[in-house]
Structures are given as structure tokens and as C-alpha cells.
Amino acid sequence: EINNGEEVVAEKCGNLNLVAEKEYYEKAAKTISVENKKLNLTGKDKLNAKEIYKYIVRDEDGNPVENVRILINSTFVGTTDINGSVSVKIENAGNYIISAKKECHDDSALFVEVTEFSLMSLWPWLLLLLLLLLLLLFFLWRRSKKSQESEGTPAGVMTPNKI
Structure with a gap:
């Protein structure tokens, strides 16, 4: 609404009727649609x-x-x-x-x-974790076994030859 030169904005939506009136002038009106x-x-x-x-x-x-x-x-x-x-x-x-x-x-x-x-939704991840853990244990066990086998004969030890 404009009143005495001041504008007032309507906070409504939908169809708004605008009317302009002034003494000695023809009245003007218009409907506008404010979109959401x-x-x-x-x-x-x-x-x-x-x-x-x-x-x-x-x-x-x-x-x-x-x-x-x-x-x-x-x-x-x-x-x-x-x-x-x-x-x-x-x-x-x-x-x-x-x-x-x-x-x-x-x-x-x-x-x-x-x-x-539920924990059921975690089963695929738990199985994958378990598999990785088993693989890690297997490689550690294998490494330990190889280490023990190499300790059986010290390096650089010569055995006597019979003639």
C-alpha cells in the first residue's frame, strides 16, 4: 500500500488488489498475483x-x-x-x-x-574384518616359522670333510 508517498509492502501472497486514488484524478485499480x-x-x-x-x-x-x-x-x-x-x-x-x-x-x-x-547389517563388514585378521595371523605365523628354520644352522659354520 502506498499512502502519502510512503510504500507499505503487503506480506501476503496470492491475488492482491492495488488501488490508486487522488482528488481530481481518475481512480486506478489493478489486481496482481504474487507467486509463492x-x-x-x-x-x-x-x-x-x-x-x-x-x-x-x-x-x-x-x-x-x-x-x-x-x-x-x-x-x-x-x-x-x-x-x-x-x-x-x-x-x-x-x-x-x-x-x-x-x-x-x-x-x-x-x-x-x-x-x-542391527548387528546383522554389519555382518559383511565383520566377516571382511575377520578374514583380514586371519590373513595377518597366517603371515605372521609363516614369518615366525621361517625365522626358526634359519636359526637351526648358523651362517658361516663349516663342517669337516672326510678324506
């Missing part, structure tokens, strides 16, 4: 249950967006800070939708898969 900015929610989409993960919300220009409502399966869990950041923890395994919502912005959502952390 798009939100972009980023973060991991494969999570372990009961662990904390950080998500960031930025606008279409890449700027962090503060006070964005974060929902998990439509349940409010928090709002973003001044850096557009929020921490999320999901307790149970399953598939979830994490969404970011703010007035005058287009929503953003991520589909995430949450699994229970």
Missing part, C-alpha cells in the same frame, strides 16, 4: 531408527528459510532455525513422508525409508 516461492527440503532418504538426522530447507534461490513447519506423515515435529536447519528423529522402522510447509511457499517433501539398526 518454492521450498526445497534436503537430507538423507535412508535412515536408521532412533538416530538424529539434519534436514535443510532452502528457497528456490538457494537461501535458507526460517520458521518452516516440518511434518512427518502430517504430524508436526518442529520448525527450521535461522539457517533453515531442523533435526529429525524417527523412532520406528517404516516408510515416511517428511514435508516442509510455510505460508506463501510451495511445499516440499521427501520420502524416507527407516530401518532398525
Whole structure:
């Protein structure tokens, strides 16, 4: 709104009606459409249950967006800070939708898969570690055995020849 030469910016989105009036002039009016900015929610989409993960919300220009409502399966869990950041923890395994919502912005959502952390997921790494440990022990044992065999006959010792 402009009043007595001062501009007042409307904080609303959608269709806005602008009207200009002055004595002895014809009244002018125009409707303008204020477009929503798009939100972009980023973060991991494969999570372990009961662990904390950080998500960031930025606008279409890449700027962090503060006070964005974060929902998990439509349940409010928090709002973003001044850096557009929020921490999320999901307790149970399953598939979830994490969404970011703010007035005058287009929503953003991520589909995430949450699994229970278990030692079973570490089996391939544990087997590899065990194999490497066994190989190391084998080479140390072999080196030790060769060292003991070479100690049996001292170097430079001559045995007498019979004529």
C-alpha cells in the first residue's frame, strides 16, 4: 500500500488488489498475483531408527528459510532455525513422508525409508574384518616359522670333510 508517498509492502501472497486514488484524478485499480516461492527440503532418504538426522530447507534461490513447519506423515515435529536447519528423529522402522510447509511457499517433501539398526547389517563388514585378521595371523605365523628354520644352522659354520 502506498499512502502519502510512503510504500507499505503487503506480506501476503496470492491475488492482491492495488488501488490508486487522488482528488481530481481518475481512480486506478489493478489486481496482481504474487507467486509463492518454492521450498526445497534436503537430507538423507535412508535412515536408521532412533538416530538424529539434519534436514535443510532452502528457497528456490538457494537461501535458507526460517520458521518452516516440518511434518512427518502430517504430524508436526518442529520448525527450521535461522539457517533453515531442523533435526529429525524417527523412532520406528517404516516408510515416511517428511514435508516442509510455510505460508506463501510451495511445499516440499521427501520420502524416507527407516530401518532398525542391527548387528546383522554389519555382518559383511565383520566377516571382511575377520578374514583380514586371519590373513595377518597366517603371515605372521609363516614369518615366525621361517625365522626358526634359519636359526637351526648358523651362517658361516663349516663342517669337516672326510678324506
